[in-house]
Amino acid sequence: MKVKFSKYQGTGNDFVxxxxxxxxxxxxxxxxxxxxxxxxxxxxxxGLMLLENEDGFDFRMRYYNSDGKExxxxxxxxxCIVAFAYRLGIISEKARFIAVDGEHEAKIITSExxxxxxxxMIDVSDIEIGEDFYYxxxxxxxxxxxxxxxxxxxxxxxxxxxxxxxxxSEQGTNVNFVSIEDQGxxxxxxxxxxxDETYSCGTGVVASAISASFKINRNNFKIQTKGxxxxxxxxxxxxxxxxxxxxxxxxxxxxxxxxxx
Numbered sequence: 001m002k003v004k005f006s007k008y009q010g011t012g013n014d015f016v017x018x019x020x021x022x023x024x025x026x027x028x029x030x031x032x033x034x035x036x037x038x039x040x041x042x043x044x045x046x047g048l049m050l051l052e053n054e055d056g057f058d059f060r061m062r063y064y065n066s067d068g069k070e071x072x073x074x075x076x077x078x079x080c081i082v083a084f085a086y087r088l089g090i091i092s093e094k095a096r097f098i099a100v101d102g103e104h105e106a107k108i109i110t111s112e113x114x115x116x117x118x119x120x121m122i123d124v125s126d127i128e129i130g131e132d133f134y135y136x137x138x139x140x141x142x143x144x145x146x147x148x149x150x151x152x153x154x155x156x157x158x159x160x161x162x163x164x165x166x167x168x169s170e171q172g173t174n175v176n177f178v179s180i181e182d183q184g185x186x187x188x189x190x191x192x193x194x195x196d197e198t199y200s201c202g203t204g205v206v207a208s209a210i211s212a213s214f215k216i217n218r219n220n221f222k223i224q225t226k227g228x229x230x231x232x233x234x235x236x237x238x239x240x241x242x243x244x245x246x247x248x249x250x251x252x253x254x255x256x257x258x259x260x261x
Contacts, residue, residue: 001024001260001261002258002259002260002261003018003024003025003258003259003260003261004018004019004256004257004258005017005018005036005043005256005257005258005259006018006084006087006253006254006255006256006257007043007045007253007254007255007256007257008080008081008083008084008251008252008253008254009080009227009252009254010076010077010079010080010117010200010202010227010249010250010251010252011076011199011200011225011227011228011229011230011249011250012198012199012200012225012226012227012228013046013074013076013077013080013198013199013200013201013202013227014044014045014046014199014254015045015046015047015048015049015074015076015077015080015081016036016037016043016044016045016047016048016049017048017049017051017080017081017084018048018049018050018051019051019084019088020050020051020052020062021051021052021053021059023052025050027050027062027070030064030068030069030070031068032068032261033048033064033068034066034067034068035068036048036259037064037065037066037067037068038066043257043259045066046065046066046191046194046198047063047064047065047066047071047074047077047193047194048063048064048066049061049062049063049064049074049077049080049081049084050062050064051081051084051085051088051090054097054098057096057097057098057103058085058090058091058095058096058097059081059085059090059095059097059098060097060098060099061077061078061081061097061098061099061100061104062100063077063099063100065191065192065193065194066193066194067193067194067195069193070100071100071140071193072100072101072139072140072141072203073099073100073101073121073122073138073139073140073203074139074140074201074202074203075119075121075138075139075201075202075203075204075205075206075247076200076201076202076249076251077202078099078104078106078119078202078247079106079117079119079202079247079249079251080117080251081097082095082097082106082108082117082119082251083108083115083117083251083252083253084253085097086108086115087253091108092108093107093108094106094107094108095107095108099139101122101139101140102122104119104120104121104122105119105120106118106119106120109248114250114252115250115251115252115253116248116249116250116251117248117249117250117251118246118247118248119202119246119247119248120244120245120246121138121139121203121206121245121246121247122138122139122245123241123242123243123245124136124137124138124210124240124241124242124245125240125241125242126240127210127211127239127240127242129214132145132146133145134207134210134211134214135173136207136210136211138203138204138206138207138210138245139203139206140174140203140204141171141172141173141174142173142174142175142176142203142204142207142208143162143168143173143174143175143176144176144178144207144208144211145162145175145176145177145178146177146178146179146180146211146212146215147177147178147179148179149179149186150177150179150186150188153177153188155177155188155189155190155197156190156196156197158175158177158190159175159177159188159189159190159197160190160195162175162190163175163190163192163195172192172193173192174189174190174191174192174201174203174204174207175189175190176188176189176190176201176204176205176207176208177189178208178211178212180212180215180216181224183222183224184221184222184223184224185205185208185209185212185221185222185223185224186223186224186225187201187204187205187208187223187224187225188225188226189201189204189205189225191204197226198226199225199226199227199228200225200226200227200228200230201225202230202247202249205223205225205230205232205247206232206234206245206247208223209221209223209232209234210232210234210242210245213234213236214239219233219234219235219236220232220233220234221233228249228250229249230247230248230249231247231248231249232245232246232247232248233245233246233248234246
């Protein structure tokens with residue numbers, strides 16, 4: 001069987017996308033999905049997404065980490081699948097879709113240079129504030145720690161220490177390191193499931209921006225990641241109730257292909 005796929009990236013966070021409205025790809029074929037994400041023996045990507053039918057919504061987003069396991073919400077993945085749906089003609093300027101963490105809205109912003117996607121994230125209602133960290137769920141669990149700067153900082157080594165410590169080793173967590181710069185924030189992320197530093201993490205920059213609002217009295221941030229710039233804005237209802245959270249940035253089509261299964 002031949003299956004068409006597309007490759008997308010959002011600030012360097014890259015994904016394989018498949019239109020699975022016909023149901024040809026079994027959602028529990030984890031070894032196949034892992035192989036597709038392999039950068040040496042497959043297409044290569046931080047994750048894979050299946051776009052599927054869902055009554056009452058434009059589509060369902062089903063997301064898998066590069067280890068082949070179905071994952072929690074991916075913000076950059078959500079923006080990329082919206083761009084994918086736009087290119088397929090499923091949606092126009094707006095989208096309403098369902099993902100593992102619930103309902104999402106999105107807006108397409110087109111320009112001559114690129115497609116930008118603004119994605120509404122889930123509300124955040126529980127933020128753990130520790131002595132030197134913040135811990136919150138923005139669709140995926142995130143540990144956030146502030147550092148003085150990113151120069152010569154080893155995100156992979158330091159992130160792995162947290163991800164596999166006694167608290168998080170079983171279920172895992174994503175780990176973000178944030179430095180405050182003149183124009184905004186710089187964020188680097190170690191992602192569970194990928195088990196490496198990624199070029200960008202959408203839910204991670206959202207968690208980092210919310211955490212930064214406890215240090216800087218603002219509700220909108222520009223965030224520099226390894227792969228590019230993202231923007232986050234939100235409403236802070238109370239200290240631990242954050243609503244109307246939007247993540248905005250580019251969602252770029254890289255190439256299309258056909259694979260034989």
